[in-house]
Amino acid sequence: MSTVPVPYRVLSSRPETPDCVSLTLAADGATLPAFAPGQFAMVYAFGVGEVPISVSVVGDGTVTFTVRAVGAVSAALCKLAPGETLGLRGPFGSGWNLDAADGSDVLVVAGGLGLAPLRPAVHRLLGRAARLAVLVGTRTPADLLFPGELAGWREQCRVEVTVDRPTPQWRGSVGVVTALLDRVAVGAETATALVCGPEVMMRHTADALHARGVPPGRVQLSLERNMRCGTGHCGHCQLGPLLLCRDGPVVDCAVSRQLLSVREL
Amino acid sequence: MTERQPQPLLDGLSAPHRARLLGLADDREFPADMRLFDEGGSANRFWLLRSGEVALDLHVPGRRPPVVETVGAGQLLGWSWLFPPYHWHLGARTLGPVSAWEFPAHRVRALCEAEPEFGLRLALHCAAVIAERLQAARLRLVDLYAPDGGGPP
Structure with missing residues (x-):
């Protein structure tokens, strides 16, 4: 894990939807440790700022992030062309616990851009889960990722x-995606x-899964707060007793469900 | 995950009630793009889908009917038959080949009256379906997947 940005070069920039781009990167010198599915990096657009983005593909010597242009930093990242450089810190946080899914039935439920952090998990689960179902909800057909x-x-x-x-x-x-369950x-x-x-979608999905008999301890949610330091020091990403950059972003629903119901957390 | 298709309505009934209900059903197969009913028409049937998908649409003058929701395998198609005046609130069209159990509404309503326990179970299930679809419609109103996450912070 690096706490200072390490330069990575853009190998390719692939438009996914009208406002999403997948950036495939390779180290331009020092290399970060391998990302696990579900972990995130602080991605630095030089001179603009830094945002947390979960890994979308873990490649052999490359890493891909799918970025939606919603603010100054993400818009700057989306404009990067092959050959240009950005800064990466990470990998941060807990990834998907795929060992828990070994040999069991696995439901992957994605809403909108949420498919991107789940994508590397699906790559690992294909052929590994007993039965795998991927359920995706999105706004319009044009917004469907991948x-x-x-x-x-x-x-x-x-x-x-x-x-x-x-x-x-x-x-x-x-x-809604829960209707697919x-x-x-x-x-x-x-x-x-x-x-x-989106958090509301995850809350409703968690409740719908629970209503169908899936125990909360077997439901993993990827949560989002205002990650800044990535190392559990600044406290910006606090959710009750959790610091999501360190204790998350992937959190067991048995731990997180109650916290998501508390206003102002 | 293609083993036994869950059927929440049937699974929620006792075995005798399930048998009574299925005793009223006809096995039906519908081709793709078939209109099953139109908004305002007589709601004299309902279906439990075994496979395939049905689009629910709304009549808008001068426009192709916009699809507001789809209903798929394991789900209940139609609840307007349960409440007077028994008119469809939406229209329905198959998106692909569909297989379903088709139930005659008046006979099921008669069974509900004759066997209150069965009627309660069925009405509760339909109420749960309606509540779920209402909640789904509300969630979609929020436009959660919009770039601004459904509204200003």
Whole structure:
């Protein structure tokens, strides 16, 4: 783990949606330790600022981050071209506990950009989970991340996609992602669920999983707060007793569910 | 995850009640793009989907009916049959081939009246479905996946 930004060079910049870009990076000198699925880096756009972004692909000597242009720093990152350099600190935080998913049924539930942090987990789980289902909710068909890759996953596991706002051409599901839970058969008591998306979506998904018999201890949520230092010192990312940059971002629902219901945390 | 498709409504009934309900059902297969019912029409049937997907749409003059939600395998299609005046609130069209149990509404309502315990279980399940869809509609109103996360901080 590095606490000072290490220069990484942009190998490729791939537009994913109208406002999302995947940046594939390689070290431009010193190399950071390998990222585990679910961990994040503080990504520094030189002269602009630093934002936390979860790893989207863990490659051989490369690392990919999928960035949505929502603010000054992320917009600057999205504009980076191949050959340009940014700074990385990390890897930070806890990743997905994939050992808990070994040999069990696994539900991966993603909302919007939440598919990006789950993507490397799916890469590891394909062929490893007893049964794997990937459920994705997104705003419109144009906002769906990695559609080509989802098509490939469909050959190896169950993949369901639903949108909030269909276009006239859309022939798939319409509605919230939790509605897809009824469509997959899982051994509820032994299933593991990995969930990432807007916090309200995760809260409702956790409740829907619980209602279907999945124990909270087998539901992992990737939480987000205002990560700054990444090392558990500054306290910006505090959620009750947790410092999410250190104790998260992936937190067992048995620990986090109650905290998510507390206002002002 | 393609083993037995969960059927929350049937799974929530006792074995005798399940048998009574299924005793009223017809096995139906529908082709893709088939209109099952129209908004305002008589809600005299409902379905439990075994496979496939059905789009629920809304009549908007001068426009192709916008799809507001889809219902898939394991889910209940139609609850307007349970409440007077028994008119569909939305229209429905199959998105692909669909297999389903089809239930005659008047016979199921008669069974509910004749067997209050069965009627309570069925009504509670339908109420849960309605509550879930109301909650889903509310969540979608918030537009959670919007760039601003559904609104200003």
